[in-house]
Amino acid sequence: MSVFTDNFSATLPPPTRKSERWKYSPIAKLLNKEISISTEAAQGMNGWPESVLPNPVLNLDAYLVVFKNGVFEPTLSDLPVSDGVDCIPFSKMDQSGSLDFTNGYHQKEWIGELNETYRQDGLSLHVHRNVKVDRPIVIHHLTDGNNVASFPKHLIKVDEGGELNVVVWSSASDRSSGMYNGLLEASIGPNALLSLEKVCNEGGKVFHFSHEHIVQERDSKLKMHTFTIKGDWVRNELEIISRGKGTDSVFNGAYLPLGAEHVDNHTTMDHTSSDGTSSELYRGIMYGNSTGVFNGKVFVRPDAQKTNAFQQNTNIVADRGAAINTKPELEIYADDVKCSHGCTVGQFDLDALFYLKSRGIDEKAAKALLVEAFLADVLSSVSSTELCEEIMRLYTERHGW
Amino acid sequence: MLKINNLCAKVGDNEILKGLSLEVKPGELHAIMGPNGSGKSTLAAVLAGRDLYEVTGGSVDLDGIDLLDLEASERAREGVFLAFQYPIEIPGVSNLNFMKAALNGKRAHRGLEPIKAKDFLEKVKECSSLVELDGRLRDRSVNEGFSGGEKKRNEIFQMAMLEPKLAILDETDSGLDIDALRVVSKGVNAMRSPERSFIVITHYQRLLEHIVPDFVHVLSNGKIVKSGGKELALELEEKGYDWLKEPSHDTSNA
Secondary structure, eight states, X not given: OOHHHHHSOOSSOOOOTXXXXXXXXXXXXXXXXXXXXXXXXXXXGGGSOTTSOSSSOTTSOOEEEEEETTEEOGGGOBOOOXXXXXXXXXXXXXXXXXXXXXXXXXXXXXXXXXXXXXXXOOEEEEEOTTOBOSXXXXXXEXXXXXXXXXOOEXXXXXXXXXXXXXXXXXXXXXTOEEEEEEEEEEEEOTTOEEEEEEEEEEOSEEEEEEEEEXXXXXXXXXXXXXXXXXXXXXXXXXXXXXXXXXXXXXXXXXXOOOTTOEEEEEEEEEEOSTTOEEEEEEEEEEOTTOEEEEEEEEEEOTTOTTOEEEEEEEEEEOSTTOEEEEEEEEEEOOSSOEEEEEEEEEOOOHHHHHHHHTTTOOHHHHHHHHHHHHHHHHHTTOSOHHHHHHHHHHHHHHHTO | OEEEEEEEEEETTEEEEEEEEEEEOTTOXXXXXXXXXXXXXXXXXXXXXXXXXXXXXXXXXXXXXXXXXXXXXXXXXXXXXXXXXXXXXXXXXXXXXXXXXXXXHHHHHTTOOOOOHHHHHHHHHHHHHHTTOOHHHHHSEETTTOOHHHHHHHHHHXXXXXXOSEEEEESTTTTOOHHHHHHHHHHHHHHOBTTBEEEEEOSOHHHHHHSOOSEEEXXXXXXXXXXXXXXXXXXXXXXXXXXXXXXXXXXXHO
């Protein structure tokens, strides 16, 4: 037993390095932490740290749903009220209107079981048929405090022909430590569109686990972006299941860890039906002594003929002490498909760097230009320019370009 | 303006420049010719500050500044410009952002404010018309998908934008058809002035019909083995390089 599991017990055992899925992201350090759920009730601005803004993307005209240490903050939130959108925290709703679906993650993974057992709150978000939600919905999670844990789970359902943009943003104040264990399940109906941006910008020392499970029906479209701006230990899991014909899934990610940070991206794209396309692009630059993991699985099942799947993971190891473990996995069981994948690990392009410098651009500015170019393809499909600019601004500020 | 004295450089264990000396005065255009592997491109790269090459001896002085002591970007800010033999493609970096960063880097070095957007665009317009570089190319990523000729015109466009004191053209004529050669030469000639010097590296006399040099030097085995006026280029075209080649140790002992 460990200090952690004394407070948070589960029937499934914590993962160890023996499991391939956790081999490069050991959680031994987490298990030594005495972490607990915050008992503090919502306090609005009184309980909000000055260093973090309640609205993480000020320039974006959006609805805002704020949680602090897993607890819904009604006074800081601005829930959508438009017709055809039900957006209610579980804590505020009666049982009848509740969305209820699950992918069984809680039965497969220790992390999932913890979320299921200790969940505090989350958002139920239902977009009705042919409703296009007029503004993005920003879900902001703040971790603030010493050794606090939060266990949110959000359910999103976009009915046939609907359109929705959600940003899930997690922050932590610099004094914070503990665990964020956030789940999100989404179902995208026929011809519907879901744009989902997940941003981790956490100070302090928080173990960040997130798991998104997205099911796509016929001719639906998913645009998913996972940005790790800052985080001491981050694991992003993404599972996409194409369950109807002709789905389109774009999912990109970027990570630029510094110091001793750890970032792990595990993705699964499961094509079970025909005529689907998927395009995956993850790019990372590893600085300092940071460590990273990329694992991307693509399945093309026997019925998924005419699938067009693309996957690429490109890494730059900028400093000697940094490391990335990357592994693409492609399993194809259909015979009329087009799939490509590639993983690269390299350094900054020295020819390009010299070319820029030879025009009078100093090394720092030259590298900034190359980084911006490196990230451009990942950022180009983000749904709003305001969000795109804010993400680039945060990277720039953090790295001092 | 530029004094190169007894310059020696190597890459790995391979000595390439073996005591090269050259003086270039303001406004002069020097052509450097020579056979493959004689060290022409190495000279260009060493002057521009490519750290792939290790300078093992000699000195390079640009108007009293020890060039070898400076980083590539600092040399550029002091007025050195290298037109690349193989310009680099940089996907994702727009040509215009690139030039703005370069120009502002240079201006900051001289204590000037960043250039105003309007002035910048006017300058871009002026310089791109000089080499007939159309707007489509200016707005794209640096050299990405450019033809050979477009890349070389882009080099001259950049030179016009940055107004260097010393421009080094490394085989700017390679891969150019007659029309592109004419356009590039026109751009270079328009840039000639009493304050600006050029070192033009080429294999062929053809370029020197369009860009007329004040001096022609022959580089062989890491040294300048013959210097002369523009007529030397014609002689080389006729006779080749063999008669000038420094005998290597093997043959001299034979």
